[in-house]
Amino acid sequence: MSWEPKTVFLCVLTAYITSLVVGVEDRQRDDECADLNNTTWREYRQWRAKLQVHYLLLTRRNMDCAQTFTQESLTNQSSHFNISLPTKIIIHGYRALGSKPSWVKELAQSLLRVQDVNVLVVDWVYGASFAYNLVVENYKEVAVQISVLINQLQKRGCKLESCHFIGISLGAHVAGFVGTLFEGKIGRITGLDPAGPMFKRADTFDRLDPSDAQFVDAIHTDSDYFGISIPVGHVDFFLNGGKDQTGCANSRFASMYGYVICDHMRALHIYMSTLNGSCLLKGIPCFSYEDFLKGNCVNCDTFKGTCPTIGLSGCSGITISPVPKEQKLFLLTTSSAPFCAHHILLQLEVSPLHKSAEVEVTLRTENLGTKQRLKLQTATTMYKAVLAHPVALCEIHCIELKNTGAWFYRQGDIHIKSVCLSEFPSIRREEPLCVNNFNVRRRAPWSHDFVQVCGIF
């Protein structure tokens, strides 16, 4: 397999970043507790991608101290594995530098706080490190080894429906192949930014797809680089369009971490944050992100009004049957935990213009401001756009409009017939918040204060 220069560049960069991240990781180590392996380049070269798969077990009885888990643990009295509880299986992805993933314990603990389950962590750092193309060759073998273990669990009375795989990046496709081996009878697979390189054009047999489990959900955050851009589940949440995440620098010069893996890792951080339960992240079905941003999709009527949510609720909260397949869902987020944004639909109606123009709309809540620019054409008088505001519609104190475009010729006043704000998807249908009939002058910003009280729900 040949290496494109860009891939090599990204790998070197990833390796460099990983070394920085590992450097600051807390190094404390409790010898009593099991941990994931790590490997070094020297070791790797000696053993030539020797595939070793180990398992760690975390339960509510040992949330802070993982136990090593093997098939023997099923008959071992001192193992905390409880056969009558559901099982979550976490599978990490590609490790550029052979380091162990640092977030495993936090994800396991977040899961355990919500549900009384067995959490099994698949440790395949040995097979997942360094050359990405060799790692991709390993992933099916890892899946086969996991399926041997799942077979043992099944023999002891675990039900396949009660197994939920959570795969990160390449780990999502490992989970998908385990699902293929069990002919889709596994309960659930969640893919957190499933890997894109070498998988986008792969056959469904080779990648995660809806036939791999009874329910497959995926979160996409970096589909233009490390993530996959096509839907792979029953429902696929595309966060901020699925490519670039807020707060991750778009400029490659701003921060190396931001450029390389911030977008990709956002899926995991958002998932952990929703488990913490501070707010609900709801996806809105739409054909494309462009349509979504234009305000053409503002409800979940196709789901009988209940929008699918990110997190552990069964079938993402979908009540309709049959569950759809490859349903794209869109939502906007904020740049930091708990990531929930309020979707505000902005509707503007102007009197016909003689020249094209531009207005900048700002929504203000104390020191928070959300801006949106609208390009106005002579042929249209109605405009719609979707904004992500950090707080609810009823907490917006002020709206400002600025007549911005047209630096090189005199732009006259823009007559606004109405500017309206509404929040979606709304629980109850509220009247939009509107201001009617005013002019916006060039160099003279217009603003209007709202006097609102937030109702109690």
Ligand SMILES: *[C@@H]1O[C@H](CO)[C@@H](O)[C@H](O)[C@H]1NC(C)=O
């Ligand atoms: C990896 O970890 C497992 C169990 O945690 C241990 O048995 C094995 O020896 C480790 N491998 C290496 C090379 O350290």
Ligand SMILES: *[C@@H]1O[C@H](CO)[C@@H](O)[C@H](O)[C@H]1NC(C)=O
């Ligand atoms: C794992 O990493 C630590 C420090 O990062 C190092 O001391 C240790 O030798 C590594 N273990 C293996 C098996 O490479």
Ligand SMILES: *[C@@H]1O[C@H](CO)[C@@H](O)[C@H](O)[C@H]1NC(C)=O
């Ligand atoms: C049972 O599990 C404990 C703790 O994990 C371990 O120390 C012990 O060696 C295991 N015994 C057998 C027979 O596997």
Ligand SMILES: *[C@@H]1O[C@H](CO)[C@@H](O)[C@H](O)[C@H]1NC(C)=O
């Ligand atoms: C295993 O889980 C079941 C169901 O929650 C519970 O009733 C039982 O006490 C647990 N067993 C052990 C050994 O904790």
Ligand SMILES: *[C@@H]1O[C@H](CO)[C@@H](O)[C@H](O)[C@H]1NC(C)=O
């Ligand atoms: C989730 O909650 C735990 C404990 O309250 C906290 O340590 C962790 O940082 C939170 N994680 C996220 C992603 O919000």
